[in-house]
Amino acid sequence: MHWADVIANNLIKKGNKHVLATGITPSGPIHVGNMREVITTDAIYKALIEKGAEPEFIYIADDYDHLRKLYPFLPDFFKKYIGIPICEIPCICGKHESYADHYLISFLDSLKKLGITPKVIRASEIYKNGNYNHSIQIALENVEKIKDIIENISKRKLPKNWIPFNVKCINCGKITETKPILYEFPNIEYKCNCGYEGSADIREGGSGKLPWRIDWPARWKMLGVTFEPFGKDLGTVGGARQTGEKIVKEIFNYSPPDYTVYEFILLKGKGAMHSSKGTALSSEEMLAMTPPEVLRFLIVKNQPNKHIVFDPGFGLLNLVDEYDQFERIFFGKEDIIKGMKDIEKIYELSQPYKIPNKIPFQIPYRHLVTIVQISKEWKDIKKILLRTKQIPENIGKFEEKNIKQRTKHVEYWLKFFAPNKLKFEIKNKLPNLKLLEKQKKIINALIDKLNSIEWDPNAIHKEIYAISEIENVSIKTTFTTLYQILLGQNEGPRAGYFISNLDRDFVMNRLKEAVK
Template identity: 50%
Template sequence: MHWADVVAEKLLKRGEKHVLATAITPSGPIHVGNLREVLTTEAIYRALKEKGGKAELIYIGDTFDPLRKVYPFLPSHYEKWVGMPLSEIPCPCEGHKNYAEHFLEPFLNSLKDIGVTPKIYLAHELYEKGIYKEAIKTALDKAEVIREILTNIAKRELPKHWMPLSIKCENCGKLYGEITNYEYPIVTYKCKCNFEGEVDIRKGGIGKLPWRIDWPARWKIFKVTFEAFGKDHAAAGGSWDTGKEIAKKVYEYEPPMPLVYEFIHLKGKGAMHASTGVAISAEEVLKILPPEVLRFLFMKYEPYRHIEFDTGYGILDLVDEYDKYERVYFGVEKEDLKNARRVYELSQPYEIAQKLPIIIPYRHLAVVAQIGKNFEEVLEILKRKYKLEKFDLNRLKERYEKIVYWLKKYAPDEIKFELQYEKPNVEIKNAEKDFLKNLLEKFEKIEWDAEKIHTTIHEVAKETNFPAKKAFQTIYKILLAKKQGPRAGYFLQSLGKNFVLKRIKDFIT
């Protein structure tokens, strides 16, 4: 069984109604590693519904979290905003409502692209509307229990009178107010800026529960029954360990079923973290990968499996692998891939195609995309080899656009070339000329097919006693003005017979 179905069945044994929660702090670009949490949860949500359960998928943007520091991607003048809620800090590009929106907006758009449509809540609105009111009162009333849990399980050393609520200072606007006295409904506090004040906790937005308390509080508020989280939260004494206890002992709520997922590593750079800059945003990844392939990456591997994300050749391999699953799904390829049909189904952002779309190997598309000057020209080239139906064009166009972006920004140099539309200014020797003359003769007679082109080059090289390696170099030279290029057979086929013959003639006469 697929992992999403396994978890869904476990959940159904607990009950029929479920709320699956996912959350991210929009303190920086939301990266593809964060998508794992959302997509893992969404797959289970889909599985639950298919099995007849009642399920709700919610997404909480932690917009009321304070800015922790000036991250490497921020200008230094952001220093003055450190400690303020993300929802109250100006956006770095000046085009969004606030700092949190700046990072949330592109991410939520990406979610739509990959077919994830949760009910969205923003933490600062929840606090301002007073949704946390009860949870705050309970936390303060049971502050001693919370202190004990944090001391015993998280090994925190807390001041004797520490209270589980950070007050938003009325003077500096930062979440640095520490409670000095609590007598319901009034708390008095002292801020790092030395301001002392008092507020009524029944009022919305006066402060925020620290993360370790906020998390179990929202389980109760939203009746969360499932939550996936990264292994940082799952470490011994981490926020999951304390969260469970706080849920039971403070909020009298049974903690949700947990699922710990592994981080995504960026090849050659380590685990992705927005704060260290080792990350590629979800939005950016969707510029180089079709949404179904991005989903596929997470559906194929169990959530606890390590994923190494490679923006170079890895992209080509990933799409090829997806295509293989697609062929298996549509029954045109028999291959024993684990849960192939289910992985394919769960990889679809929206509907599953009615029939097998045309599959052009991504490597071929990478070649053709560099030959044609635009999508129309690329289509013309492809039509020489493939029978394209109207049904295929949207997907083909999408893939073409992504590959063009990838070629521009991420593709390894070896894969890139510049076709010389006019005869390039390169010198060729007599031996090369001889080889080309013989090649021309043979080329004129053969059917213009990649396989045949390839064997013909070898044959002619052998007959003319010209080393095969040099033969290929000569061909690349007259077409690309350099010594290497894409696999010759398919490359020459894509250029078209006329173009290639004319170019050879240009060099031998």
């Protein structure tokens, strides 16, 4: 059984209605690793629906969290915003309402492409509109209990006058600099490092924020969360999940939600992703170089508790190939391979929206990698595909759009991630080169032959061999010569396929020019 079904079944044992929660702080570019939380939850959400349950899927944007430090991608002057909630810091590009929105909007945009449509809740809103007030009051009534729980479980020593609430300074706007002096419902008198002294009324929304270890359990209760996955780092002993379980039971009187711990996605050769260390692949980048179903596929086919090593170089081609293979098997075009499990389910869960009712037209990614480098414009690419009969004349609009979209992804990949070994450029002028006599001889012979043969990969390939043999030139020399003339380099894509994709007249003229 697929893991999403296993989890869904366990949830259904407890009831039919569920609230699945996810939460990612938009304090920087959201990377593919972060995406795992949302895609994992979406898979469970869809499995629940299929089984007739009534799940609700929510995403909480922690935009009331403060800026923790000056991340490497931020300009120096952002230093002054450290400690201020990210929804109250100006946007880094100036086009969004706030710092948080800058990252949040593009994240939500990615979600849409992935077919993930949770109810979005902004932490800043539920703080400001007072939804949290009751929880804040309860937390402040149980200071000692909460302190005990956190100190016992996390082995962390909290300061003497610690309270489970960070007051926001009304003067400097920071929530990290204030020290509480006296709490007497409903007011907290505080002193801020900026010099300001004042009083906050917790009945007023947005007067401050619960620290993470209390915020999380308070939220479970407030929103009725029954399932929420989290990363392995939070699952550790003494971590927020463990203190949260106890706090939610003993302070907020609510059962902790079910969960699954998900592992990190590692970048090949670089290890775990950290936006702050520059070793992250953002979800926008990923969605620019693959279709969304492939990103879903990557997450869905792996058990959440297994780490994924993702290779954005050659590995991406294999991933897309594998997806295409699953698709062929799903539609019965290819036999299932022994040992492959849950193929149908994985394919279904990989679809952002509807499952296609017939197999989409497939052109291998690797092949597109070659064609896209031959022609930049879609209409030219289409011409090649038609001429080489890789797509039928009567191709449907939807299918055409699909392939066109893939070429866009391939272009992006070539630009930013493809290994140099795979890149080439058709020179629009004959490269400056001096051919040896035997090279000229072979090209002349080719010109004669290529005129008359069928313009197809195998025929071209065979002709190249035949002529090399007749002229007694090493095959290597022939290939190298062709690449030099067409690409200005010594190596290139498989010659037969490659040349057949080029315009015949272009090739003939170029060859003639080369031996003039």
